[in-house]
Amino acid sequence: DVKVTQSSRYLVKRTGEKVFLECVQDMDHENMFWYRQDPGLGLRLIYFSYDVKMKEKGDIPEGYSVSREKKERFSLILESASTNQTSMYLCASSPLLGTSSGANVLTFGAGSRLTVL
Amino acid sequence: AQSVAQPEDQVNVAEGNPLTVKCTYSVSGNPYLFWYVQYPNRGLQFLLKYITGDNLVKGSYGFEAEFNKSQTSFHLKKPSALVSDSALYFCAVRERGSGNTGKLIFGQGTTLQVKP
Numbered sequence: 001d002v003k004v005t006q007s008s009r010y011l012v013k014r015t016g017e018k019v020f021l022e023c024v025q026d027m028d029h030e031n032m033f034w035y036r037q038d039p040g041l042g043l044r045l046i047y048f049s050y051d052v053k054m055k056e057k058g059d060i061p062e063g064y065s066v067s068r069e070k071k072e073r074f075s076l077i078l079e080s081a082s083t084n085q086t087s088m089y090l091c092a093s094s095p096l097l098g099t100s101s102g103a104n105v106l107t108f109g110a111g112s113r114l115t116v117l
Numbered sequence: 118a119q120s121v122a123q124p125e126d127q128v129n130v131a132e133g134n135p136l137t138v139k140c141t142y143s144v145s146g147n148p149y150l151f152w153y154v155q156y157p158n159r160g161l162q163f164l165l166k167y168i169t170g171d172n173l174v175k176g177s178y179g180f181e182a183e184f185n186k187s188q189t190s191f192h193l194k195k196p197s198a199l200v201s202d203s204a205l206y207f208c209a210v211r212e213r214g215s216g217n218t219g220k221l222i223f224g225q226g227t228t229l230q231v232k233p
Contacts, residue, residue: 004160031219033220035223040126040225040226041225042123042207042223042224042225042226043207043223044223045220048220058220090160090161092160092161097219104149104151104166104168104211105151105163106161106163106221107163108153108160108162109160110158110159111158111159111160
């Protein structure tokens with residue numbers, strides 16, 4: 001069964017702390033995404049990556065950075081956490097378009113709920 | 118600008134009745150449209166997609182969606198709702214010009230409440 005695993009389901013951090021959210025997929029997907037989910041706002045794209053060491057900003061990249069050193073792992077980094085970054089963070093992956101019939105479909109992890117105090 | 122709108126924050130329906138969750142989109146050209154479902158404390162799960170072909174698309178758990186180009190809509194439907202269908206539903210459209218990444222733009226979500 002295909003799988004996207006987010007290492008932390010719940011985190012509580014303090015303002016100013018550096019926070020790492022880890023995501024691992026076992027499907028050999030090229031694309032990986034980090035979304036932020038807030039009530040009434042749906043999912044907003046923070047960053048995505050289409051290959052190792054490649055990354056592109058999404059719609060709300062401010063205050064975040066990412067790292068993709070290996071194909072299966074995509075990390076989201078909050079350099080200095082702030083209270084307005086309290087949210088649910090969702091990682092997703094997908095194959096390159098055109099490589100398979102499922103190429104348009106994102107597979108999501110269970111989410112990481114971050115609270116910044 | 119490309120966008121997706123889900124005009125209802127919540128839909129309430131009685132078990133056994135038909136349900137509809139509405140979605141409209143704004144994107145140039147032919148859209149790629151998706152529905153995802155999120156159960157409590159879980160990630161999103163893919164339900165169905167429209168790429169091309171028949172306007173009525175069938176998906177998981179008995180759900181279907183109807184693509185209407187003239188109304189720029191992609192409403193999710195089910196003939197007979199179950200209490201277990203209660204969840205948060207997201208409509209999404211593939212961002213035009215997203216190259217090989219297939220980035221999706223999501224609506225704000227609609228909570229479906231099915232009562233016994």
